[in-house]
Amino acid sequence: MNIKFKFVFFTLIILMFLSTSLAYASHPYNDPGGRHMKSLHSSTDSEYWCADVTNTSRVTLTTANDTLWTVLNDSTGWDQLSDKVWFVGSYSESGSCSEFSSSYLATRVFRYIVYNWPEDFSGGSTQQISCSTNCVTRSNPTYVNNHNHYDYGVMNLKHTAISTTSTHTINHETGHILGLKDGDGTCTPVSIMHSVAYGCSTNPAKPTSSDISAVNAEADKN
Numbered sequence: 001m002n003i004k005f006k007f008v009f010f011t012l013i014i015l016m017f018l019s020t021s022l023a024y025a026s027h028p029y030n031d032p033g034g035r036h037m038k039s040l041h042s043s044t045d046s047e048y049w050c051a052d053v054t055n056t057s058r059v060t061l062t063t064a065n066d067t068l069w070t071v072l073n074d075s076t077g078w079d080q081l082s083d084k085v086w087f088v089g090s091y092s093e094s095g096s097c098s099e100f101s102s103s104y105l106a107t108r109v110f111r112y113i114v115y116n117w118p119e120d121f122s123g124g125s126t127q128q129i130s131c132s133t134n135c136v137t138r139s140n141p142t143y144v145n146n147h148n149h150y151d152y153g154v155m156n157l158k159h160t161a162i163s164t165t166s167t168h169t170i171n172h173e174t175g176h177i178l179g180l181k182d183g184d185g186t187c188t189p190v191s192i193m194h195s196v197a198y199g200c201s202t203n204p205a206k207p208t209s210s211d212i213s214a215v216n217a218e219a220d221k222n
Contacts, residue, residue, distance in 0.1 A: 027181045027193050027214075035138065036179030037109050038149035040084060040219045047087050049110035052097040054128065058116040059159045061096050067162045068112055071170045077206045078174055084219040085178065109152045110177060112170075116159045129156050133197075134169055136176040147221055153177035168195065168203040175211060179218035 039047060049072065051064040072087040073079055079087060087110070097111050115121065120128045129135070140151035155177065161169040171192050176182075183193050187200035192207040194200045207215075 027183060027191070034147035034179055034218055034221060035141075035150065036147075036218050037153060037177060038142070038144075038151065039109050040178065040215075047085050047110055048108045049087060049112060050097040050100065050105070050108040051112045051114065053114045054116060054120065059114050059162045064112065064114050064162050067165055068170065070165075071167050072110075072174070074206070077167075077171055078178065078215075080207070080212050081215055081219075084216060106151075110174065111152060111154045112157060113154055114157050114159055114162050121158060131156065134158055134161060134173055136173055138177070145221065167205045168192070171205070171207055172203075175207065175215075178215045180211065180214055 037047070049068065051061060051068055053059055053061050053064050071077060078085055097105060097108060097113070100108070115128060117126060119126045121132055135156050136153055137156065138150040138153045142149045153176070155170075155173040157169065157173065160166060161173075172195065175192050180193050183191065183195065183198040183200065185199050187194050187198075189210050190202075190204055190208050192204050192211050195203045
């Protein structure tokens with residue numbers, strides 16, 4: 001093996017390693033081929049979202065809409081995926097997700113439900129969802145070409161995600177609906193799917209280049 005061939009060979013090996021690392025850096029689901037909203041495959045369908053608040057003593061619907069609008073429409077956040085994901089919100093609309101008609105709500109692929117009380121998550125007398133912290137649920141799965149499409153997803157958020165403007169939490173939970181799963185304890189490269197809860201030192205505020213690449217890979221699946 002001559003020196004030039006060795007150089008090319010090892011360069012290719014390094015590039016393959018880096019490519020593999022980046023591909024899995026943001027932890028796409030592999031059960032067996034991924035899970036995301038079917039709208040992700042369309043460059044013409046906008047990602048419409050709406051918000052709902054179960055109680056209004058800590059967070060109002062207006063505050064929830066304002067916060068979500070700021071985070072989701074940030075050109076340095078998920079909106080970097082402008083040819084894949086284009087968030088259009090209910091900011092100027094009257095009412096919450098639960099007040100829209102079923103036909104109108106069907107266009108709201110991303111639904112953010114804000115819960116005000118700790119008991120909603122912790123198992124108290126008014127618990128409303130089964131998870132113990134922020135989590136997502138997906139509806140109406142269809143198995144297509146070795147991966148799962150869903151009609152819409154719900155981001156269940158503690159009120160602190162809104163009242164403290166937790167950009168990380170909103171972007172992290174949105175990442176799940178876009179096709180990414182939680183971190184596995186590895187903290188490099190930095191990812192919105194990594195957090196202090198998974199043993200990392202920080203909670204990134206926004207999706208990183210590896211996150212954007214991972215979602216682009218999900219969108220490009222046939």
